[in-house]
Amino acid sequence: MNRRTLLGGLFAAASVPALTACASGITSLDSEGGSSGGGGGSSKGGVTIGTANFTENQVLGYLYAAVLQQAGVKVKVRPNLGTREIVIPALRAGDIDLLPEYQGALLNYLAPKDTSAEPGTMQNALTLAMPGGLQVLPYGRAADSDCFVVTRETATKYGLSSLADLTKQNGKLVIGAAPEVKKRQVGAVGLKDVYGVEFKEFKSLDSDGPLVKGALKKGDVDVANLFSTDTDIKANDWVVLSDPKNLIPSQHIVPLIADRKADDTVRKALAKLGNALTTEQLTELNRQVDKDKKDPEDVANAYAKQHGLA
Numbered sequence: 001m002n003r004r005t006l007l008g009g010l011f012a013a014a015s016v017p018a019l020t021a022c023a024s025g026i027t028s029l030d031s032e033g034g035s036s037g038g039g040g041g042s043s044k045g046g047v048t049i050g051t052a053n054f055t056e057n058q059v060l061g062y063l064y065a066a067v068l069q070q071a072g073v074k075v076k077v078r079p080n081l082g083t084r085e086i087v088i089p090a091l092r093a094g095d096i097d098l099l100p101e102y103q104g105a106l107l108n109y110l111a112p113k114d115t116s117a118e119p120g121t122m123q124n125a126l127t128l129a130m131p132g133g134l135q136v137l138p139y140g141r142a143a144d145s146d147c148f149v150v151t152r153e154t155a156t157k158y159g160l161s162s163l164a165d166l167t168k169q170n171g172k173l174v175i176g177a178a179p180e181v182k183k184r185q186v187g188a189v190g191l192k193d194v195y196g197v198e199f200k201e202f203k204s205l206d207s208d209g210p211l212v213k214g215a216l217k218k219g220d221v222d223v224a225n226l227f228s229t230d231t232d233i234k235a236n237d238w239v240v241l242s243d244p245k246n247l248i249p250s251q252h253i254v255p256l257i258a259d260r261k262a263d264d265t266v267r268k269a270l271a272k273l274g275n276a277l278t279t280e281q282l283t284e285l286n287r288q289v290d291k292d293k294k295d296p297e298d299v300a301n302a303y304a305k306q307h308g309l310a
Contacts, residue, residue, distance in 0.1 A: 041262040046074035050087050050096035053080045054207045055289045055296065056144060056229060056282065060100035060253060062300030063273055066310040071269040079296070083180050083207070084109055091258060092133065098266075101256040103139055104249030105146070108185050117249045126254070133259050137267055139252040140274025142282045144229040146186050146248050147240045148175075154222055155239040162242040166197040166223070175199045176221030178207035186248055187225065194247045199223070229279065231287040253277070276307050 047068060051061035058079045065075040078096055081087050084105070090096050103122045107114055110129040116122040119139060126136045150160055158169050166173065181187035182202050191197040203220070205211040208227045216224040217236070226233060228251075233240060255270045285303060288294045304310035 041258070041260045041266075043068075043073045043261050043263050043266045046076065047098055047261050047266065048076045048078060048096045049098045050081050050090060051077070051079045051100060052084065052087055052207075053082050054209065054227075056208075056227065056286050057100055058296040059282070059285050059289060059300050062297045063277070063304060063309075064098060064100060064255070064270060065297075066301050066304035067269040067273045068266065070304070070310045071265050073265060073269070077297070083178070085180060088256075091256065092131065094258070094260075097258045097261040099256045101136070101254050102144065102251040103254050104251045105186065106136075106254065106256065107249070112185055117246055119250045119252050122250055123254070135257060135259055135262055137255040137257060137262070138271055138274060139254040140277055141252075142274075142277045142279045143250065143252045144227050144279070144282065145251040147226055147228045147233075148191075149216070149224050149226050149233060149238040149240050150222060151216060151219075152237050152239055160239065160241060162244055163191065163195050163197065163247065164244060165241070166191070167195060170196075170198045172200055173222040174201045174203060174220070175223040175225070176203040176205045176212045176215045177225035178212075179204040181225050190247045194245050229283040229286055231283060231291065253282075273304075273309055276309060277303075 049061045049064050051057045061077050061079055065077050068075050087099055091099055107122055107126050114125050116125040123139055183189060188202055205215055208230055212224050213232055215221040285299050288299045289296050
């Protein structure tokens with residue numbers, strides 16, 4: 001049994017109480033606070049950071065660890081735990097305390113009917129959608145959105161430049177993505193609801209990893225769900241299909257933390273990182289891991305030291 005399977009079984013039983021509304025929201029890093037979540041926390045006992053199962057989220061997790069250690073907080077990182085459907089219940093159950101998250105994807109997970117798209121508005125919507133015991137801290141400068149890409153050859157063959165163009169080939173194209181994308185709004189569900197796109201087949205592969213990118217290269221899939229900071233997109237001259245109907249929301253990086261650990265020391269350390277890290281820098285860190293085969297922890301620590309964060 002691998003780690004993801006084991007943790008999935010452990011966390012599946014975690015209860016998920018009804019969502020509760022909070023009165024205030026944070027719309028920029030200029031504020032020191034996060035969403036009000038119920039009482040002051042303490043990081044004195046240490047903070048356990050969890051990450052999802054893809055490169056960038058692991059890098060972010062180790063960046064969180066670096067800045068928190070610099071602030072005097074004891075940290076433990078549990079990387080590559082799995083999808084949002086696994087890590088958020090783990091956070092609620094107390095198995096982990098902190099997660100690197102993405103505004104739009106998190107909001108869609110918590111409040112699927114919310115149509116907020118602008119970062120500040122989305123932050124306030126996230127505040128209202130927070131389950132009891134959790135809060136979002138101020139979002140950072142860096143962002144990474146889902147995107148749907150095709151090869152240059154496929155784009156030319158079928159005249160594809162936007163997601164709307166996919167309807168011209170309804171029932172003929174194969175899409176490759178992580179299994180959960182089949183049921184997500186920013187995925188097969190939204191592509192059908194918003195654009196009317198229907199695929200011949202959905203191939204369950206990995207999340208912006210070697211399986212889905214390999215399938216795209218070999219022609220086993222025609223459309224792939226990747227992340228906008230993936231350096232393979234430019235390296236392979238793949239075409240990112242535009243999103244004229246704004247299916248894909250803003251995806252600024254945002255810390256999701258349990259109230260029990262959200263003290264001023266943690267808030268200030270993570271805000272400092274959020275103010276420093278740019279989308280371009282995050283893309284480069286991803287490249288070092290994926291292309292140069294460097295360890296995510298080493299890459300994160302080197303960045304933190306270079307920018308005076310550790």
